[in-house]
Amino acid sequence: FAGLSDVSISGDIPVEGEITVPVGSLSHDDEYSTLDEPVKETILRDLKAVGKKFGHVMYPKKSTTLLRDWDLWGPLLLCVTLALMLQGGSADSKEDGGPQFAEVFVIIWFGSVIITLNSKLLGGTISFFQSLCVLGYCILPLTVAMIVCRLVLLGGTGTASFIVRFIVVVASFGWSTFASTAFLADSQPPNRKALVVYPVFLFYFVISWMILTFSPSHSNTGP
Amino acid sequence: MSTTEGNKNTNSTESWGGFDDNPIQGGGSAVIDMENMDDTSGSSFEDMGEMHQRMKEEEEVSEEAAATEEGDDGEFLGMKGVKGQLGRQVADEVWQAGKRQASKAFNLYANIDILRPYFDVEPIQVRNRLLESLIPIRIINFPQKIAGELYGPLMLVFTLVAILLHGMKTSGTVIREGTLMGTAIGTCFGYWIGVSSFIYFLAYLCNAQITMLQMLSLLGYGLFGHCVVLFVTYSVHFHSLFYILWLVIGGLSTLRMVAALISRTVGHTPRLILCGTVAALHMLFLLYLHFAYHKIVEGILDTLEGPNVPPIQRVARDIPEVSVALVNATVKMVGITLQSH
Numbered sequence: 001f002a003g004l005s006d007v008s009i010s011g012d013i014p015v016e017g018e019i020t021v022p023v024g025s026l027s028h029d030d031e032y033s034t035l036d037e038p039v040k041e042t043i044l045r046d047l048k049a050v051g052k053k054f055g056h057v058m059y060p061k062k063s064t065t066l067l068r069d070w071d072l073w074g075p076l077l078l079c080v081t082l083a084l085m086l087q088g089g090s091a092d093s094k095e096d097g098g099p100q101f102a103e104v105f106v107i108i109w110f111g112s113v114i115i116t117l118n119s120k121l122l123g124g125t126i127s128f129f130q131s132l133c134v135l136g137y138c139i140l141p142l143t144v145a146m147i148v149c150r151l152v153l154l155g156g157t158g159t160a161s162f163i164v165r166f167i168v169v170v171a172s173f174g175w176s177t178f179a180s181t182a183f184l185a186d187s188q189p190p191n192r193k194a195l196v197v198y199p200v201f202l203f204y205f206v207i208s209w210m211i212l213t214f215s216p217s218h219s220n221t222g223p
Numbered sequence: 224m225s226t227t228e229g230n231k232n233t234n235s236t237e238s239w240g241g242f243d244d245n246p247i248q249g250g251g252s253a254v255i256d257m258e259n260m261d262d263t264s265g266s267s268f269e270d271m272g273e274m275h276q277r278m279k280e281e282e283e284v285s286e287e288a289a290a291t292e293e294g295d296d297g298e299f300l301g302m303k304g305v306k307g308q309l310g311r312q313v314a315d316e317v318w319q320a321g322k323r324q325a326s327k328a329f330n331l332y333a334n335i336d337i338l339r340p341y342f343d344v345e346p347i348q349v350r351n352r353l354l355e356s357l358i359p360i361r362i363i364n365f366p367q368k369i370a371g372e373l374y375g376p377l378m379l380v381f382t383l384v385a386i387l388l389h390g391m392k393t394s395g396t397v398i399r400e401g402t403l404m405g406t407a408i409g410t411c412f413g414y415w416i417g418v419s420s421f422i423y424f425l426a427y428l429c430n431a432q433i434t435m436l437q438m439l440s441l442l443g444y445g446l447f448g449h450c451v452v453l454f455v456t457y458s459v460h461f462h463s464l465f466y467i468l469w470l471v472i473g474g475l476s477t478l479r480m481v482a483a484l485i486s487r488t489v490g491h492t493p494r495l496i497l498c499g500t501v502a503a504l505h506m507l508f509l510l511y512l513h514f515a516y517h518k519i520v521e522g523i524l525d526t527l528e529g530p531n532v533p534p535i536q537r538v539a540r541d542i543p544e545v546s547v548a549l550v551n552a553t554v555k556m557v558g559i560t561l562q563s564h
Contacts, residue, residue, distance in 0.1 A: 103404050114381075117335060121342040122374070194346040198378060206385050213392050 050074040057137045057179050067130050067183065075136020079108045082143050082207075085150060086214055104210065111203045112136060119184065119196045126187040135200070138180035142204065145172035146211050157215060165212060173208040177201055279315065341373040341436065349375045356444040359478035367486045369437040376415065376443020383411045383450050387512065390457040410512075415443060418504050425500060429493030431484060441480055442505075448476035449509050456513060465513055473509050477502045 050073050083104035116131040124131075149165045180200050185193045352375055360367060387407040416439070423438045433441075452472050456465040481498040488494045 107404055118342070118374075118377075121335060121339050123339075123343075191345060195344070195349070195374065199381065202378075202381055202385055206388065209385075209389065209392075 046071070046073055050077070053137055054140055057140050067126070067134070070130045070133035072129070072133060072136065075108075075112075075133060075139070078136060078139045078143050079105060082108070082139065082146055085143075085146050086210060107206065107210075108136075108139065111206070115196075115199045115203055118199055119188065122192055122195055123189055124184075124187045124196065126184065131184065134180055134183045135203070138176045138183075138204075139207065141172035141175040141179070142169075142207055142211060145169050145208070146214075149211060149214065153215070169208045169212045173204050176204045176208075180204075279318075338373065341371065344372050344374050348372075349378075352444055353379075353447050356447045356479055357472065357475045359475060359482050361482060363482060363486045365486065366432055367483045369433070369441055369483055371434070371436040371440055373436070373439065373443075376440055376446070379443055379446045379450060380411050380415050383446055383453070384408055386450055386453050386457065387411065390453060390512075414508055415439070415446070418442060418508075422497070422501055422504075425497055426484070426488075429488055429490075429497050431488040431493065431497060433484070433487050441483060445476045445480050445505060448472040449512065452509060453512055469506070469509055469513070473506050477505050480505065 049069065049071060053071075053074055083101045086104050087101050112132050112135040115135060116128055119126065119131060120128070126134075145168050148168050152161050152164050152168075155161060177197075177200060181193075181197050184196060184200065188196050348370075352370055352372075384407045387410065388403060391403055391407065419435070419439045419442045422442070423433070423435050426433050426438065452465070452468045455468060480501055484497050484501060485494050488497055
């Protein structure tokens with residue numbers, strides 16, 4: 001403000017003009033217009049935003065789109081899909097029950113919350129929900145790997161299928177970790193990146209291990 | 224009303240130059256404010272607070288400008304001033320009340336800032352402390368330095384949870400009431416926080432010079448040995464290998480903790496109580512983690528080799544192709560073990 005006061009105009013010269021603040025009124029109008037539009041448009045707009053972010057995750061460049069327009073629809077969609085696909089047999093069967101829906105859900109969300117808290121405590125500049133958004137979106141490669149694993153498991157559960165599944169899961173785990181660190185690590189002081197990356201690594205490791213050890217319960221045993 | 228007249232009087236004389244500059248400043252800040260509105264944290268309290276603060280300042284400025292401009296009409300100013308001012312004051316108070324409540328809620332939520340100094344570490348320091356947790360230091364005459372940080376212990380607890388999950392899965396443990404993940408997290412966190420609190424309480428009774436943070440940190444870093452041992456033995460199922468590692472690595476980390484505690488306690492009996500408890504709990508926890516999730520493996524081994532083989536002589540789990548009868552016997556064994564669990 002010291003600079004502004006130097007650029008003062010002497011009291012003799014009248015200053016004319018308007019100072020309009022257009023942004024305020026624009027947002028006011030915007031709210032009304034999105035309330036009136038048909039539901040299909042709203043859903044499609046949100047889906048497009050989610051789809052665009054999926055693209056950003058699959059090709060992680062250093063862009064700030066994921067951070068700027070964060071939303072939690074994408075992570076919710078991915079989390080629910082993954083949890084539904086990972087649901088194993090019930091705990092009453094003699095073989096081990098797979099993780100239940102609630103387990104996977106809780107792991108993903110509480111894991112993300114803990115990683116976010118950790119990165120904030122380490123002095124990160126990213127906000128809480130942005131971090132949740134990034135971590136949730138970077139589960140996409142693992143969800144794709146889960147779909148591939150299920151398809152492979154339809155063909156059988158032998159050693160060859162295990163090797164294929166192992167390679168696919170490891171590749172997608174690396175992809176997820178790399179994608180999320182590309183977004184998250186920039187918000188940290190440079191010498192502490194390893195401290196933030198390790199919990200992310202552990203988080204995706206647990207999820208990919210759950211995917212790898214998933215075996216459908218209805219395949220082999222008879223009644 | 225007297226204040227406005229007072230302002231009017233002093234306006235001409237003193238350099239209340241703020242009035243001249245303020246429209247420009249206020250106008251400037253309004254435009255700058257809207258342009259610089261940060262999208263990233265649009266819902267944070269600070270931004271709304273700043274915006275409202277600026278709006279309030281502008282309101283005050285325009286209010287003072289209006290008051291000094293209409294200084295001629297005394298009566299009109301009186302009534303109009305009261306109404307305008309009253310409305311503004313009410314709005315102001317509503318805003319203040321809301322802001323107070325929001326700040327309270329925010330401070331409650333943002334209490335994690337209390338933990339911030341304990342996470343102030345460098346990766347090199349963490350690595351050094353991990354390695355040092357297996358190296359006992361023999362200085363017991365004056366208090367050893369114990370680092371008070373929480374990042375390393377927290378990460379070690381989570382790593383232990385991940386390793387436990389792997390072990391539970393490969394041994395085929397079935398948890399009936401509860402979930403695999405819940406059991407693993409509950410066990411590890413319960414040990415870390417529960418045993419730390421218990422030992423801290425004992426230390427308080429035995430007059431040891433150690434704080435809760437240091438105790439959490441010491442016990443947490445002691446879990447590094449556990450992680451290493453469990454990681455190795457869940458992959459390679461030698462029982463004798465486990466016992467050797469249990470003694471060597473578990474013993475080293477126990478000795479480190481014990482030496483640190485002895486250096487901070489005076490007297491033979493308190494030292495004995497404290498260190499005995501720590502050593503016992505630490506070693507028994509490792510033993511429990513290994514054996515609790517190996518029941519199924521032992522069940523299979525029993526049926527293969529016969530029940531009269533002593534445990535030490537078991538060899539690596541090398542199950543050949545089994546016949547149907549053996550599978551049936553194993554399943555029955557598994558069922559009996561689970562039902563007695």
